[in-house]
Structures are given as structure tokens and as C-alpha cells.
Amino acid sequence: MSGAVKISRELIDVKLEASSNATNPVIKFIAIIAIAVYYFMITDLYRMYLLIFAILIYYNFKALPYQVAKPKYRFLIIFSLLIVIVQLAASRQGDLVFFLIPKIFNLGPFFPIYQKGLFYAILFVGRFWGVITISWVFIDSTNPFDFAQSLTNLKVPYRLAYSLSLALRFTPVLNNEITVIRNAQQTRGLNSTPNSIKGTYNLLKFTLFPIISSTLNRIKDITLSMEGRAFGLYVDRTPLKEMPLQILDIIQLFVLILLLMLLLMF
Amino acid sequence: MKDINFQYSDSQPKIISNVNLKINKGEFIVITGRSGSGKSTLALILSGFIPHLIGGTYTGEVIYQGIETRSLTLGEISQLVGLVHQDPENQIVTSNVLEEVAFGPENLNLPKEEILERISLCLSATNLDELISRGTNELSGGEKQRVALASLLAMGGSVLILDEPTSYLDIVNRAQVLKTLQKLNLSQNMTIIVIDHQPEIYKDLLTRLIVLEKGSIIGDYYAEEIDYTPYQVSVNSLKKIRILPPNNSIDNILQTDEYSVFLKNTKILSDISLKINSGLIYGIIGRNGSGKTTFANSLLNLHTNKGKMSIFGKNTAKKPTHEIAKDCGLIFQNPNHQIFEQTVKKEILFAPSNLNLDSELTDEKIHQLLVDSSLEQYKNSPPFGLSFGEKRRLTVISIDVYSPSILILDEPFIGQDRYNFEFILKILQKRKENGLTSVIISHRKELFNLVDRFIIFDQGHLIGEGNPREVLPIIKSKHLYPIMEEI
Structure with missing residues (x-):
């Protein structure tokens, strides 16, 4: 084992030890x-x-x-x-x-x-x-994935446990997307604090389409990323952290x- | 690949047509071609996502080491070949580096000892040892790209496909990624396939260049045969814009003084004092994370700021964004974030109508814009269905349509082919001729022959402002560009 690889291994052990506590x-x-x-x-x-x-x-x-x-x-x-x-x-x-x-x-x-x-x-x-x-x-x-792993330990199927943890993981991401879209609306002259029903309706309408588009893209990318790394290939998976x-x-x-x-x- | 054909649906034309390709182990191949030529689709076919996960009409065979991929599951293919997407941000599933690299081997149900062995090797191969405890949201663009690489290497495959792996990266991060690819290619004999609009970036690494057009291979060249000229924007076309004299130049149309910007109570930019004149093209440059995008966004009050900021001498510090937008347009990095309407034509009218400027727009002007941007055929189509390049053109014309005095373009060239690049150049030229100011944030080297002045950021500070020659020492010392013959 080379020096650099040995260092990595020690760092991994330290990290795993910390999370088990x-x-x-x-x-x-x-x-x-x-x-x-x-x-x-x-x-x-x-x-x-x-x-x-x-x-x-x-x-x-x-x-x-x-x-x-x-x-x-x-x-x-x-x-x-x-x-x-x-x-x-x-x-x-x-x-x-x-x-x-x-x-x-x-x-x-x-x-x-x-x-x-x-x-x-x-x-x-x-x-x-x-x-x-x-x-x-x-x-x-x-950590959403620690939560998934601890559910799996209780015999919850890992695909189900990970679906739940992904929802937790991407809640802040979606929140951030909404902020970006709201900012983008304002840069295109849309008032973000409308004082009329029509203005509020427009704000919601013009948030809905980009959010749907962005969420669908995100789902597609994450699906490709997970499936491209053999997620769901076997009935069981080996957890690095036991929890x-x-x-x-x-x-x-x-x-x-x-x-x-x-x-x-x- | 044998006789590969693919179309996403019967109503759409073939995106890949009769592709035959033989790739040897250990090759470093770059696939290039115009936007929509089928490069990314070809990557999806090579990595097995088509036909396993993405539907459509598919014929032909992809064979890896004698095994046809249709006889394998996607999980099995993932142990032969990995695909790194253009934006690694969208590929990262977990919350920290260790979990991300472990994710694939865990799915393969390998013994724990082997998982640890693979992680160690992959982290070392991508120089990520030090980042093992980092949260994935704390990583720079280059680091994310390397994490994505490491997480696919851990699957144990011998082929890596990368879709525009350096487009979001500054020169230092790009060099790190290229060095990693070279190491994998030469010392581990991995086959590397890169999709990029700029093949010259890989000229020291590649063994072959494959050119796609309308879904077919129209060129297959070995390293020594490659002429990079057709893939580059000519220096003359850039200089032609730079030498245009400023029209009715007005000084200080935008000014900041001791200006600081905060994100979540953290000071991101400090004491920025800057003056921008009309009729010029400015380039904002700096390393990833230096504060370029934050500065651009803050000019429209999208972030908390302190200090003085004025446009046309009027204090804009307290002005709402939608009012500043009339004078200062901003085009975001990702066009998907800036599309709102249900048809392309309505999208062009979106900002002018919000700003009560639509009465000045005639049908002829809109028609001309659609024709110039090659979007005429889509004028009644939903903009969300356009390709990435088409969306970029649409977002540019949707703001340029009302001719704001200042137009900020944040990384407008990412994922764009030469045609789209030249389209944006035309917009910049027209704006300069009309005495309007354009500000471009980009890592692209073409800026050095295009812009009149550079604004340079480093770790949240303005460290230089001036014409390209004046700021050359800073550019050199901060490694912002692989200097220098183009300047």
C-alpha cells in the first residue's frame, strides 16, 4: 500500500469513528x-x-x-x-x-x-x-443517509429508506432553487411583493413552471447518477457506516x- | 458501436444516425460537434442509459470487451463504464465526500474491506485525501468535478465518459482535472471519452478527435491530423468588436464606492470601488468562488450590501430589483432559471411587459429577433422544450430586446458551440455600436481579445481594473489565464 493510500485509509477510519459516536x-x-x-x-x-x-x-x-x-x-x-x-x-x-x-x-x-x-x-x-x-x-x-441506514438496520427496505432520505437531502436544494427563480423573476422586472391579487397570481404562475422544470431536471440527473452507480442492483447493499x-x-x-x-x- | 440509431420519439427526427465506432483500450477521445449534434445522446448510449433508462427508438449494438450492453443490466454496465455529467453539482447524491465515493461500491454489495480499499485508491488518484470529511456543499467547482470522477472510479470500470468536464472551472481547477484525467489515462490505462465544444483544451492529452454532425460521425482524426481552427472563434472577429470606438461615451454610468456584499451575514465582497462607463465591454474574471457572480447579483440588490452604489448617478442601494432591471439587465448562468412563459414569443415580451416597455416593441422587431436567433420556427412553442443552446439564445434576446443600458451576462458561453458563441458576439457588437455597456463574467480565453476592460476579483476583493494590457501582470500572477500569445 502506498503512502498516500495509507493516509486516505487512516482518514476514512477517523471519519467513520466520529460518525459512529x-x-x-x-x-x-x-x-x-x-x-x-x-x-x-x-x-x-x-x-x-x-x-x-x-x-x-x-x-x-x-x-x-x-x-x-x-x-x-x-x-x-x-x-x-x-x-x-x-x-x-x-x-x-x-x-x-x-x-x-x-x-x-x-x-x-x-x-x-x-x-x-x-x-x-x-x-x-x-x-x-x-x-x-x-x-x-x-x-x-x-445526515439523511445516516437516517436511511439506521432505518435499513430496522429492516426497512433500503430503496424505501433512501427515497425518504433523498427527500430530506433535497429539501434545502429545492428551497435554494425557489430563491434563484424568485431572483430571476425580479431581474426580468416582475415585482416580487405584489399588492394586488393579479400580481400575486402572476408571481405564483411564473414560479410554478420553472420550479417544475427545475425539479424534473433534478430528478432526472439524480436518477441517472444513482442508477449509473448500481443503486438497486442487489437486494442488499453493504453499508460503510453501520449506525x-x-x-x-x-x-x-x-x-x-x-x-x-x-x-x-x- | 455498430449501426447505432436513436430517436427520442416518433415525432422527432433521428438524433443518432448510423454511428459505427471502434474504441481501443487506453485511448483518450474527444467528441465534438455543434449543439444538438447528438454528442450527449451518444454519451448516454455509450454509458447504457439508452436504452436501459431513457426511452426511444433504438437500434444497433454497443459492445464492451465482447459483451453487448443490452444483455446487461444498467448496474452491471456501471461496472464497465461511468458517465460524469456537465454540472457535477447535479450528480452528487450524498452530503459528504466519503459517502459520495462509497455510494457506488456500497450498492455493489462488496465486502466492507474492499469498499475501503477502493475509496482509498480513488481518493488518492483524484487528490481528494484531504477533503474526505468535507460536506459536498462546501466544495469548489473543481473539487466537485473530482469527487464525481472519484465516485465513478470507485465502481471499478475501465472507461470514463465526461460531458464538458471543465466548462464551469477556472484555469487552476481545470488544470487539476486535466492532470487527473491524464494520470488515469496514462498510469491506469483507462479509456477516457470527453465531450466538449473546445477540443483544443485537450490537445496535449487526446489521441483521437471525433466530430459529430446531425447525429452522424463526419470526422475521425488522430492527434497529429487535427486542425483545431474550425472549433475556435477567430481572433479577428473578437478584435473587430474591441476596436469599435465607444459611441457617445458617458462616464460612470455605474459606480460603487466602499461597497461590500453579504451572504447569510458573511461578508463575501469587501470595499469594492469601481466605475463603469457606457459603450464598453467589460470582462469580470477571477478564480472560482472569488465573488464574480455575487457582485453581479448584488448590483441588482439581490444580496444584502453596504456602501454606495449608483446607476446614472442615482443611488440604487434601496431600490427594488425589478426597478433596477430597467437600466441593468442580468442574464443568469443557467437559462432554465430565467424562463417563465408558455411560448417563445411571450417569453421575449415578458420583461418589456413587466417594465411597461412593450408599447415600444413592434411585431417586426420581434420577428427580426426571432429570425436572427434562429428561433422563428419555435415562436409558438413552449420554451422549456428548447435545447440548452436555444434556451441560452432566448434568454439573451429576452433581455436585450428592451436594450438596458447595462447588460450583465454571467457565464454566457458555458455549453455553447461556436455558432451560439458568435450569436452572443453579434449582440455585444450591436450593443457597443449603440453606446450600451455589456459586462461578461467568463473563464473563456476569448475574452482577452474581446473586452475593453477587465475587472478582476480575488477572494472577495477587487484586485485590478483596466484594459487587458494594464492588468496582464495580475492575470499572470493569479493564474487566471494560460498566458499569453492571444493577447
């Missing part, structure tokens, strides 16, 4: 599900928002290894507003808290806000933010579930 992605996935379930079981708004806040702080200040771009909060805020409007309009239970539009002279008041409506609006927004933020942490801290379930992973999961149960009970 990371938390098993399946355990991480179960933990995420457990936290999401917790969000749907509790109605204590203080605890819920405290947990969301803690996760947001962790997410924004910890450099997660697979993070490609910080998410835009605008979409979350708009969607949250929609949830609030629907809940406030739909629920008329509980005490009347206030009117959104107070009585002015002989007009009004309009849009009564009831206690239950307000409560459900804040609860559902919390659940929505909770699930989204915890999924950000999972996506940005997990076995370790005792420490199971202990971590157990502690988390115990903690969540305690939080639910007390």
Missing part, C-alpha cells in the same frame, strides 16, 4: 415524534410556549451540521394569523373577552372575541410552531420520554 437518527426521529405528541397532549400554554422558545433558541444559536439556510418566518406568521382568525371566528364558547372593533357612535361593536376562541387560537398556533420548529431541528441535525442502536441512544430516549410524561402529570 453521533446519536442514532432513528432515536432522534422517535424523540421528535414524542415531543410532537406532547405538544398535542398538553393544554398548558406556558409550558408549551416555554418549550417552543427553548427549542427556537437552541435552533438559532447552535450551528447544526446540515443547516443550509435559516428559515423564513414570514410564512409561519401568515399561517399562524390564519389559524387565529379561523379559531376566533369559529369558537363562541366561554366569556366574552372583548370586541375586535369597539362601538363607535351608533355603529358596532363588531367581531366579539370569546375566551375559548382566544384560548384555542393560542393553543393551535403553539402546536403548529412546536411541530415545525422541532422538525427543523431534526432536518438540520441529521447500530446503542445503549446510550436508548437511555437518552427513555429519559426524554420519562421527562415528557412527568411534565404531563405535574
Whole structure:
């Protein structure tokens, strides 16, 4: 074995050793599900928002290894507003808290806000933010192919496991493509912040075609790349990284579930 | 290859027609020809994707070492031959270098020890040992190209096909890739087949040049017989444009002062102070990752910036992109990103209509543009169905149609044959004659006889601005061009 080849081999061993010490992605996935379930079981708004806040702080200040771009909060805020409007309009239970539009002279008041409506609006927004933020942490801290391998260890067929991991791998890529296309629209004189329904319709219309074209091209290229390297040739494949379930992973999961149960009970 | 014929569908003409070709082990072959001549399709046939994965009417035989590829599965063919695509970015599947090189051998279900052995050998052969822990999104263009090469080498095949392997690369990265190919060809006796519009890049490596036209082989030359002139843009046609005197030249139509650009809060460009005049052709050059594209995008406020930036003396720092676009057009590297409409004719009208400039456009002018760009026959066809070269011509005319005072073209020559190159030259000539400014970002050597002035970036800094002769020492010292006889 030549000197250079020997060096490569040592570097590979170091790299494999480092990745075997990371938390098993399946355990991480179960933990995420457990936290999401917790969000749907509790109605204590203080605890819920405290947990969301803690996760947001962790997410924004910890450099997660697979993070490609910080998410835009605008979409979350708009969607949250929609949830609030629907809940406030739909629920008329509980005490009347206030009117959104107070009585002015002989007009009004309009849009009564009831206690239950307000409560459900804040609860559902919390659940929505909770699930989204915890999924950000999972996506940005997990190597998609380690996740696929750990699923394969649990007897999930590797073709299925890799389809899932490819979706994770290319989510940020697609996000980036959308940004490029939005930029391209503006360089061709299209207003990216239209203030009319027609403008918004045009913006969506002129995003759809390039995104479809770009996604189809990407799928074609990745298919050629994978098939051109014998993906799916055999029923089994040899994983370089084993990603076995370790005792420490199971202990971590157990502690988390115990903690969540305690939080639910007390 | 014996009597190969292929057409993608019955409604389309034959893309490959009666191709017969014999390639010996250890040859280094370059396949060239105009855009749409069938080069990439031939690569797909040689690598087994046609007929195994891509549909169409296919007849003939491809035989590797006595085995006809139709009797093999695609996975089996992948152990004989590998195809590296034009843009390696689109070929990379996994998140880091080690996983990418391991991906193929893992699929072959080889013993772990053999996988490790293959990875070690391939990383060494492509000089990637140091990059083993790197994320694939952290690699430069040249590094990605070498990772793509290593990942195919790990399949254990003896034939490598590369589709324009150096088109995205600067001169240093290109030299690295060529050196790797030479090493594989000479020391490992690998057969290398390269598809490129610029065969002269490989003149020290190739053993044969094959020329395709309309899907058929029209030339097959050994190294000593090759005349590279037909594949090169003539120096005179470039100089003819450069010597045109500036028409009604206005100074400082675009100016930046202590201008910095940020991407995700990281400073990418620092303290750029630059003045651009009207009626000239500028070339922006620099190594991969030096900030050329970032600078171009930032001029239209697509990135966060600080400092002064003005067009025609008006501060544009806070102006929205769609308003700056009226004075400053930008053509992206990838034409697929800049096509929006459902027909070619509507696409030409897209920007003028957004900018309320469509009333100035007559049917005759649009017709003339379509004729000049050889797109007339497609005027009612969807632009997404055009070839890469046709899309490039369409994106160029779709912005040039409203004659912005400044036109920035980001790598307009990638994947373009001589015909498309000369089409872009005509646009540049017309713009110069009309006193309009053009700015080209490119690694192509032709720039040195074409542009009036160079703007040189290095690691996020402007390190030079001036006519080609003035900046020659910088170009030499930074290895931006294999100097010098063309200048």
C-alpha cells in the first residue's frame, strides 16, 4: 500500500469513528415524534410556549451540521394569523373577552372575541410552531443517509429508506432553487411583493413552471447518477457506516420520554 | 458501436444516425460537434442509459470487451463504464465526500474491506485525501468535478465518459482535472471519452478527435491530423468588436464606492470601488468562488450590501430589483432559471411587459429577433422544450430586446458551440455600436481579445481594473489565464 493510500485509509477510519459516536437518527426521529405528541397532549400554554422558545433558541444559536439556510418566518406568521382568525371566528364558547372593533357612535361593536376562541387560537398556533420548529431541528441535525441506514438496520427496505432520505437531502436544494427563480423573476422586472391579487397570481404562475422544470431536471440527473452507480442492483447493499442502536441512544430516549410524561402529570 | 440509431420519439427526427465506432483500450477521445449534434445522446448510449433508462427508438449494438450492453443490466454496465455529467453539482447524491465515493461500491454489495480499499485508491488518484470529511456543499467547482470522477472510479470500470468536464472551472481547477484525467489515462490505462465544444483544451492529452454532425460521425482524426481552427472563434472577429470606438461615451454610468456584499451575514465582497462607463465591454474574471457572480447579483440588490452604489448617478442601494432591471439587465448562468412563459414569443415580451416597455416593441422587431436567433420556427412553442443552446439564445434576446443600458451576462458561453458563441458576439457588437455597456463574467480565453476592460476579483476583493494590457501582470500572477500569445 502506498503512502498516500495509507493516509486516505487512516482518514476514512477517523471519519467513520466520529460518525459512529453521533446519536442514532432513528432515536432522534422517535424523540421528535414524542415531543410532537406532547405538544398535542398538553393544554398548558406556558409550558408549551416555554418549550417552543427553548427549542427556537437552541435552533438559532447552535450551528447544526446540515443547516443550509435559516428559515423564513414570514410564512409561519401568515399561517399562524390564519389559524387565529379561523379559531376566533369559529369558537363562541366561554366569556366574552372583548370586541375586535369597539362601538363607535351608533355603529358596532363588531367581531366579539370569546375566551375559548382566544384560548384555542393560542393553543393551535403553539402546536403548529412546536411541530415545525422541532422538525427543523431534526432536518438540520441529521445526515439523511445516516437516517436511511439506521432505518435499513430496522429492516426497512433500503430503496424505501433512501427515497425518504433523498427527500430530506433535497429539501434545502429545492428551497435554494425557489430563491434563484424568485431572483430571476425580479431581474426580468416582475415585482416580487405584489399588492394586488393579479400580481400575486402572476408571481405564483411564473414560479410554478420553472420550479417544475427545475425539479424534473433534478430528478432526472439524480436518477441517472444513482442508477449509473448500481443503486438497486442487489437486494442488499453493504453499508460503510453501520449506525447500530446503542445503549446510550436508548437511555437518552427513555429519559426524554420519562421527562415528557412527568411534565404531563405535574 | 455498430449501426447505432436513436430517436427520442416518433415525432422527432433521428438524433443518432448510423454511428459505427471502434474504441481501443487506453485511448483518450474527444467528441465534438455543434449543439444538438447528438454528442450527449451518444454519451448516454455509450454509458447504457439508452436504452436501459431513457426511452426511444433504438437500434444497433454497443459492445464492451465482447459483451453487448443490452444483455446487461444498467448496474452491471456501471461496472464497465461511468458517465460524469456537465454540472457535477447535479450528480452528487450524498452530503459528504466519503459517502459520495462509497455510494457506488456500497450498492455493489462488496465486502466492507474492499469498499475501503477502493475509496482509498480513488481518493488518492483524484487528490481528494484531504477533503474526505468535507460536506459536498462546501466544495469548489473543481473539487466537485473530482469527487464525481472519484465516485465513478470507485465502481471499478475501465472507461470514463465526461460531458464538458471543465466548462464551469477556472484555469487552476481545470488544470487539476486535466492532470487527473491524464494520470488515469496514462498510469491506469483507462479509456477516457470527453465531450466538449473546445477540443483544443485537450490537445496535449487526446489521441483521437471525433466530430459529430446531425447525429452522424463526419470526422475521425488522430492527434497529429487535427486542425483545431474550425472549433475556435477567430481572433479577428473578437478584435473587430474591441476596436469599435465607444459611441457617445458617458462616464460612470455605474459606480460603487466602499461597497461590500453579504451572504447569510458573511461578508463575501469587501470595499469594492469601481466605475463603469457606457459603450464598453467589460470582462469580470477571477478564480472560482472569488465573488464574480455575487457582485453581479448584488448590483441588482439581490444580496444584502453596504456602501454606495449608483446607476446614472442615482443611488440604487434601496431600490427594488425589478426597478433596477430597467437600466441593468442580468442574464443568469443557467437559462432554465430565467424562463417563465408558455411560448417563445411571450417569453421575449415578458420583461418589456413587466417594465411597461412593450408599447415600444413592434411585431417586426420581434420577428427580426426571432429570425436572427434562429428561433422563428419555435415562436409558438413552449420554451422549456428548447435545447440548452436555444434556451441560452432566448434568454439573451429576452433581455436585450428592451436594450438596458447595462447588460450583465454571467457565464454566457458555458455549453455553447461556436455558432451560439458568435450569436452572443453579434449582440455585444450591436450593443457597443449603440453606446450600451455589456459586462461578461467568463473563464473563456476569448475574452482577452474581446473586452475593453477587465475587472478582476480575488477572494472577495477587487484586485485590478483596466484594459487587458494594464492588468496582464495580475492575470499572470493569479493564474487566471494560460498566458499569453492571444493577447
